Amino acid sequence: xxxxxxxxxxxxxRAAVLAAADxxxxxxxxxxxxxMADIAEAAGVGKGTLxxxxxDRTGLxxxxxxxxxxxxxxxxxxxxxxxxxxxPPLERVPALLDALLCFKLDNRHLAxxxxxxxxxxxxxAAHYERWHSxxxxxxxxxxxxxxxxxxxxxxxxxxxxxxxxxxVGHQHLPREQLRAHLAxxxxxxxxxSTASD
Amino acid sequence: xxxxxxxxxxxxxRAAVLAAADxxxxxxxxxxxxxMADIAEAAGVGKGTLxxxxxDRTGLxxxxxxxxxxxxxxxxxxxxxxxxxxxPPLERVPALLDALLCFKLDNRHLAxxxxxxxxxxxxxAAHYERWHSxxxxxxxxxxxxxxxxxxxxxxxxxxxxxxxxxxVGHQHLPREQLRAHLAxxxxxxxxxSTASD
DNA sequence: GTACGATGCGGACCGTGGGTCCGTTTCGTT
DNA sequence: AACGAAACGGACCCACGGTCCGCATCGTAC
Numbered sequence: 099x100x101x102x103x104x105x106x107x108x109x110x111x112r113a114a115v116l117a118a119a120d121x122x123x124x125x126x127x128x129x130x131x132x133x134m135a136d137i138a139e140a141a142g143v144g145k146g147t148l149x150x151x152x153x154d155r156t157g158l159x160x161x162x163x164x165x166x167x168x169x170x171x172x173x174x175x176x177x178x179x180x181x182x183x184x185x186p187p188l189e190r191v192p193a194l195l196d197a198l199l200c201f202k203l204d205n206r207h208l209a210x211x212x213x214x215x216x217x218x219x220x221x222x223a224a225h226y227e228r229w230h231s232x233x234x235x236x237x238x239x240x241x242x243x244x245x246x247x248x249x250x251x252x253x254x255x256x257x258x259x260x261x262x263x264x265x266v267g268h269q270h271l272p273r274e275q276l277r278a279h280l281a282x283x284x285x286x287x288x289x290x291s292t293a294s295d
Numbered sequence: 296x297x298x299x300x301x302x303x304x305x306x307x308x309r310a311a312v313l314a315a316a317d318x319x320x321x322x323x324x325x326x327x328x329x330x331m332a333d334i335a336e337a338a339g340v341g342k343g344t345l346x347x348x349x350x351d352r353t354g355l356x357x358x359x360x361x362x363x364x365x366x367x368x369x370x371x372x373x374x375x376x377x378x379x380x381x382x383p384p385l386e387r388v389p390a391l392l393d394a395l396l397c398f399k400l401d402n403r404h405l406a407x408x409x410x411x412x413x414x415x416x417x418x419x420a421a422h423y424e425r426w427h428s429x430x431x432x433x434x435x436x437x438x439x440x441x442x443x444x445x446x447x448x449x450x451x452x453x454x455x456x457x458x459x460x461x462x463v464g465h466q467h468l469p470r471e472q473l474r475a476h477l478a479x480x481x482x483x484x485x486x487x488s489t490a491s492d
Numbered sequence: 493g494t495a496c497g498a499t500g501c502g503g504a505c506c507g508t509g510g511g512t513c514c515g516t517t518t519c520g521t522t
Numbered sequence: 523a524a525c526g527a528a529a530c531g532g533a534c535c536c537a538c539g540g541t542c543c544g545c546a547t548c549g550t551a552c
Binding site: 302332343 | 509
Binding site for chain 3: 523524525526527528529530531532533534535536537538539540541542543544545546547548549550551552
């Protein structure tokens with residue numbers, strides 16, 4: 099069984115490609131202006147190498163995204179409160195959303211690239227599924243909140259990369275203000291329902 | 296000055312193209328599987344005609360979308376309550392969102408095509424700007440609701456075409472249930488804030 | 493150190509699809 | 523009927539994602 103470990107040059111090239119891709123996506127306005135050939139050239143490798151290592155464009159972007167997301171994922175899954183699992187739901191939900199928002203703010207170019215790359219929708223991406231199920235599970239523990247699945251989708255939708263880009267990139271909404279808005283929005287959702295009687 | 300009216304054949308062809316495009320988008324799974332050449336052929340015109348009439352792919356889809364949206368837009372801008380301007384804000388907001396959601400449910404293929412077509416983001420599209428400013432204006436009249444601009448964005452994000460497609464198309468969530476979820480979500484946002492003290 | 497698979501490399505090559513160009517046709521006006 | 527303007531159509535162009543395969547490099551066995 100067991101995988102044989104990859105050759106040294108393969109490892110080096112893989113890293114070079116990821117670094118180059120990150121650099122290029124960060125530099126350019128729209129991710130679609132960065133072609134695979136550009137990335138290969140910037141990394142100093144051939145196109146074939148790049149496709150061999152990542153399969154296709156989506157694979158490359160996902161790999162890059164996953165790498166960057168890892169610390170956050172870690173903090174969410176086994177870190178201390180308020181992000182980690184031990185936090186009480188009413189604190190953890192805003193913390194999760196804020197963490198996700200901050201990540202997207204810090205990696206706008208990547209998040210944009212990922213969301214606009216999929217054949218369709220970010221809803222296929224494994225990352226999304228993960229965030230959604232985590233968030234949904236936490237929401238479920240909040241009394242009075244029904245529809246936790248939809249609520250999770252709707253809250254996550256408020257942090258979508260293209261919206262963030264629109265607000266911060268095009269309309270120059272300051273980062274802190276966006277965070278505050280999202281926090282306020284979340285708080286409204288979480289506040290105990292005064293539903294009918 | 297004044298524009299000279301277009302030739303008859305141009306009008307006929309334009310209509311034929313719109314009809315063909317609508318048919319094709321409706322039939323196929325993913326809008327990206329429908330090529331411009333396909334549309335031209337289905338409409339019985341040459342590719343040049345198609346591009347002359349609509350400029351580019353985005354233009355064609357926008358034109359189609361606009362045509363379909365028109366009745367809704369009309370109802371919003373000058374129709375009777377609860378959709379029209381005369382409705383009290385607390386009723387009009389859910390009505391607006393429900394109308395938009397229903398439109399996207401009824402025109403999933405189109406909405407998807409539009410959102411995934413833009414060079415980037417639906418936030419450039421004129422239609423979005425319109426919905427946003429309408430919704431924001433209504434939200435503004437609700438006491439205790441700050442951040443009306445962001446709130447409008449966040450609520451609209453909950454109706455995004457790819458999310459709708461994910462829920463209804465892939466997960467087979469029934470239409471009425473999705474409407475109910477969105478209504479409940481909206482109600483939570485609109486409910487008077489018990490904010491601190 | 494050398495020999496020799498296996499693994500990886502690279503860039504020429506291919507197919508596809510959006511968009512353009514221009515000789516030809518159709519319109520509508522005089 | 524005739525003529526200029528407007529529109530047509532499909533051959534053509536090119537950028538880009540993805541493939542292929544002869545060649546280089548790695549690491550292991552001796």
